[in-house]
Amino acid sequence: TAGEVLAAHAAATAGLDDPPFRRELERALTDAGAAGDPTASPTADPSVWPLPERLPRERAVRVRLASGAAEGAIVDAGAERVTVRVRSDRGLTFPTVELTACEPIDPTAAEAAELGFAALHAGDPLLARLWLACAQSRIPPSGSQRAARLRELLP
Numbered sequence: 001t002a003g004e005v006l007a008a009h010a011a012a013t014a015g016l017d018d019p020p021f022r023r024e025l026e027r028a029l030t031d032a033g034a035a036g037d038p039t040a041s042p043t044a045d046p047s048v049w050p051l052p053e054r055l056p057r058e059r060a061v062r063v064r065l066a067s068g069a070a071e072g073a074i075v076d077a078g079a080e081r082v083t084v085r086v087r088s089d090r091g092l093t094f095p096t097v098e099l100t101a102c103e104p105i106d107p108t109a110a111e112a113a114e115l116g117f118a119a120l121h122a123g124d125p126l127l128a129r130l131w132l133a134c135a136q137s138r139i140p141p142s143g144s145q146r147a148a149r150l151r152e153l154l155p
Contacts (some may be wrong), residue, residue, distance in 0.1 A: 001032055001137035003107050005115070005130045006064055012038065012126060029129060033136030033151075038126045040155040050149060051079055052118040055104065055111065064101040071105065080118070100127060109138035113146040120153065129154055 015021035016039065025038055042049070054077040055061070062071050063084050072086035075094065083096045099118045104111045116131035132154060135147040 001134060003103070003105070003112075003134060004062075005107075005112070005127070005134050006062060006069070006101070006103050008130050009124075009127050012130065016126075029133055032133035034129050034133035034154070036129065036154055038129055041123075041125045042120060042153045042155060044153055046121070049120055049153060050117050050146065052099065052114040052121070053110075054078065055082060055099075055102070055114075060105045061102050062105060063095065063097050063103075065095055065097065074102075080121075098122065100124060107134060107138070109135045109140070109144050109147060112138060113144060113150050116150045117146075120150075125154065 012025055015025065029035060029038060055074050057074055057077065059074045060071065061074055061084060062069055063086070070086045072084040074082050075085050076083040080099055081096050082099055082102050083094055084102065086093050086095060099115070100122045103115065112131045112135035116128045116135065119127035119131055128150065132147065132150050135144065135150070139147055
């Protein structure tokens with residue numbers, strides 16, 4: 001719910017085989033409004049899953065790179081991949097990564113729901129459920145139709 005979904009995903013993936021950890025994960029997801037089996041794939045036909053909307057240019061993000069996590073800004077975004085401008089002590093780089101390896105810094109409920117759809121399309125129901133938990137924690141009182149649709153798809 002703090003918006004650090006990639007770190008939560010790494011921790012959750014590492015602990016899934018430990019029954020006490022898995023119970024705690026399921027309890028935390030339930031408390032966050034994303035109840036259900038963390039690894040269960042949707043039964044609905046993928047052709048009816050909404051496609052994720054693109055993240056805007058210049059959006060500040062964290063990305064998972066082979067060298068570790070980095071922060072940068074989106075320079076180009078597609079439905080499956082983003083190119084990010086990353087500053088380092090060696091200068092600027094422009095890695096292109098899978099959308100599921102990217103997270104907006106302090107994501108909105110709408111961004112979290114969209115990244116949940118990206119995770120579904122990438123075949124990662126755990127990541128989708130974690131994004132749903134993030135979205136649920138940030139939804140305004142008027143609600144979010146996209147987050148509600150994501151919740152409907154996840155078993």
